[in-house]
């Protein structure tokens with residue numbers, strides 16, 4: 001790990017919130033690519049998901065064996081698989097370690113708690129509880145309407 005020990009400490013236990021830069025560029029630039037085990041997607045717009053395939057290809061080409069979990073809103077798995085197919089990804093090389101989990105608002109997965117977020121497509125906001133809690137909404141607001149799912153983040 002290079003340069004930013006406070007960031008690497010913060011990222012353990014291997015949680016990464018992503019946009020295209022975070023997946024395609026930022027982890028490599030910071031020397032963090034090989035510590036990522038979970039990727040949380042807020043929604044499937046291109047600026048938030050297109051880098052996932054690059055990350056998967058990086059792991060495929062470097063011989064990853066450890067499980068990688070891609071988690072996000074409903075429809076995530078089919079969207080990522082469609083992108084992978086369009087880019088000619090040999091699925092037999094990633095299936096041994098690539099996992100998907102589609103989440104619902106209010107669901108907890110490890111240190112992450114989800115909430116519904118307002119956007120034009122199904123979207124989640126995340127609260128990540130590590131040494132400190134942080135919230136990531138993907139650039140929009142957690143939903144605070146009638147079902148109050150966005151509250152408590």
Ligand SMILES: [Zn+2]
Pocket residue numbers: 043045048119
């Ligand atoms: Zn969007």
